[in-house]
Amino acid sequence: MKTLKHSRQRDAILNCLMARHDHPTADAVYASVREEFPNVSLGTVYRNLNLLADLGEIRRLNCGSGPERFDGDTRPHYHFICRECGQVTDLPMNVLEQMNTKAQECCGGKIDSHITYFYGICGDCLDKAEKHL
Amino acid sequence: MKTLKHSRQRDAILNCLMARHDHPTADAVYASVREEFPNVSLGTVYRNLNLLADLGEIRRLNCGSGPERFDGDTRPHYHFICRECGQVTDLPMNVLEQMNTKAQECCGGKIDSHITYFYGICGDCLDKAEKHL
DNA sequence: TCAATAATGATAACCATTACTGATTATAAT
DNA sequence: ATTATAATCAGTAATGGTTATCATTATTGA
Numbered sequence: 001m002k003t004l005k006h007s008r009q010r011d012a013i014l015n016c017l018m019a020r021h022d023h024p025t026a027d028a029v030y031a032s033v034r035e036e037f038p039n040v041s042l043g044t045v046y047r048n049l050n051l052l053a054d055l056g057e058i059r060r061l062n063c064g065s066g067p068e069r070f071d072g073d074t075r076p077h078y079h080f081i082c083r084e085c086g087q088v089t090d091l092p093m094n095v096l097e098q099m100n101t102k103a104q105e106c107c108g109g110k111i112d113s114h115i116t117y118f119y120g121i122c123g124d125c126l127d128k129a130e131k132h133l
Numbered sequence: 134m135k136t137l138k139h140s141r142q143r144d145a146i147l148n149c150l151m152a153r154h155d156h157p158t159a160d161a162v163y164a165s166v167r168e169e170f171p172n173v174s175l176g177t178v179y180r181n182l183n184l185l186a187d188l189g190e191i192r193r194l195n196c197g198s199g200p201e202r203f204d205g206d207t208r209p210h211y212h213f214i215c216r217e218c219g220q221v222t223d224l225p226m227n228v229l230e231q232m233n234t235k236a237q238e239c240c241g242g243k244i245d246s247h248i249t250y251f252y253g254i255c256g257d258c259l260d261k262a263e264k265h266l
Numbered sequence: 267t268c269a270a271t272a273a274t275g276a277t278a279a280c281c282a283t284t285a286c287t288g289a290t291t292a293t294a295a296t
Numbered sequence: 297a298t299t300a301t302a303a304t305c306a307g308t309a310a311t312g313g314t315t316a317t318c319a320t321t322a323t324t325g326a
Contacts, residue, residue, distance in 0.1 A: 005292050005303045026282080041306045046283065048304095064195050064248065067282060080240050093239045096232070100251065106226045107213050108256025115197065116249040118233065123241025138272045138323050159314080174275040179314060181273090200313060 010048045012036050017058050017072030023079070023088040025067045063088055063117055076113075082122035091118065143181045145169050150191050150205030156212070156221040158200045196221055196250055209246075215255035224251065 016032045017024070024032070030045045049070055052058045061069040063081050069088060078091040104111040121129075149165045150157070157165070163178045182203055185191045194202040196214050202221060211224040237244040254262075 002303075003293085007292080007304060009305075039306070041308090043284080043307080044305060050284095062195055062197050064193075078236065080236065080242065080244065082242065089240065091236055091239045093236060099229070099249070103211065103213065103224050103226060103251045104253070106224045107222065109213070109215065109254050109259060111213065111251045111253035113253070114249050114251045116232070116247050118236045118244045118247045120237070120244035120246070121242050126242060135272075136324090140273055140322080142274075172275070174277090176276080176315080177274060183315090 007048075009033065009037055009040055009044050010052070012040075013045060013048045014052060014057065014072070017052075017070055019072075021073070021090065023061055023069040023071050025069055027067065029070065061088065064119075078116050078118060080118045080120065080122070082125055083119055084121050084125035087122055087124075089122065140181075142166065142170055142173055142177055143185070145173075146178060146181045147185060147190065147205070150185075150203055152205075154206070154223065156194055156202040156204050158202055160200065162203065194221065197252075211249050211251060213251045213253065213255070215258055216252055217254050217258035220255055220257075222255065 012033045013029060016029055020032075022028075026042070026046055026049055029049065030040070030042050033040050033045060049058070053060050053070070056074060059071040059074050061071055061079065063069060063079070066086070073090070076095040078093060078095065080089050080091050081087070082089075099114055100111045103114065145166045146162060149162055153165075155161075159175070159179055159182055162182065163173070163175050166173050166178060182191070186193050186203070189207060192204040192207050194204055194212065196202060196212070199219070206223070209228040211226060211228065213222050213224050214220070215222075232247055233244045236247065
């Protein structure tokens with residue numbers, strides 16, 4: 001039985017994720033934590049991100065390409081990825097639990113969850129495109 | 134303007150993906166193509182998988198962890214991933230286009246598609262668990 | 267048939283992530 | 297408070313999947 005010990009670095013990493021809502025990569029978290037702990041190691045960031053994710057205190061995001069991203073909001077919700085700028089934003093809509101039931105009717109197993117990423121062009125990029133016409 | 138030239142290796146790679154329905158990784162495709170072309174290079178496999186995906190003849194799958202997978206079936210459909218064995222299977226259910234509309238109401242941008250992965254335990258693994266009780 | 271060039275095989279480089287190391291630090295028992 | 301312990305750390309090497317480079321080979325249109 002391994003007892004968790006308190007660590008300032010882990011706090012800083014968790015705080016960073018709670019404070020920002022841009023779903024940062026490990027590298028971005030590293031840069032952020034470095035402001036408080038100038039010689040924190042990238043390995044420490046990865047180790048704690050994984051630990052926190054396994055504990056269920058943060059969530060891992062695999063948005064289709066590029067490095068993994070992390071989310072301090074563990075409540076089930078959907079994400080929208082802009083094809084133009086790559087920005088990942090939260091979608092304030094309810095998760096459709098009934099999709100699991102529907103999907104389960106199509107397969108022999110037991111489905112308990114789903115992950116959905118929406119793709120398109122975000123408002124900012126639409127505006128920019130407009131101006132350049 | 135770069136014109137595409139025909140290549141036996143690319144044919145073999147595409148055929149492999151059309152023939153099997155287990156959503157193989159690049160490495161698995163490599164192993165398969167090697168039976169016909171014993172000294173095909175892994176780089177060639179990657180290059181052509183990317184080319185074919187960009188041409189829209191196959192699809193890339195990012196199932197949340199592990200290496201990228203590829204799908205010879207480009208028609209929109211959902212996938213189910215077993216947490217136990219990692220197997221990726223197709224779900225014969227309609228894609229819910231209305232989710233895009235719904236999601237778009239929640240964000241300032243333009244949403245054109247979504248990708249959903251369902252997670253759970255597949256029939257095979259449920260059976261195995263049953264026997265071991 | 268031949269020149270132009272896309273594609274190949276082999277290999278090196280790349281990048282994100284993980285594993286290893288010995289030193290440090292937080293916790294619990296004395 | 298002191299000490300024993302084990303978790304955590306910083307630093308760095310190693311790993312694994314993927315991409316880039318380059319000399320050679322294969323395809324194609326004239």
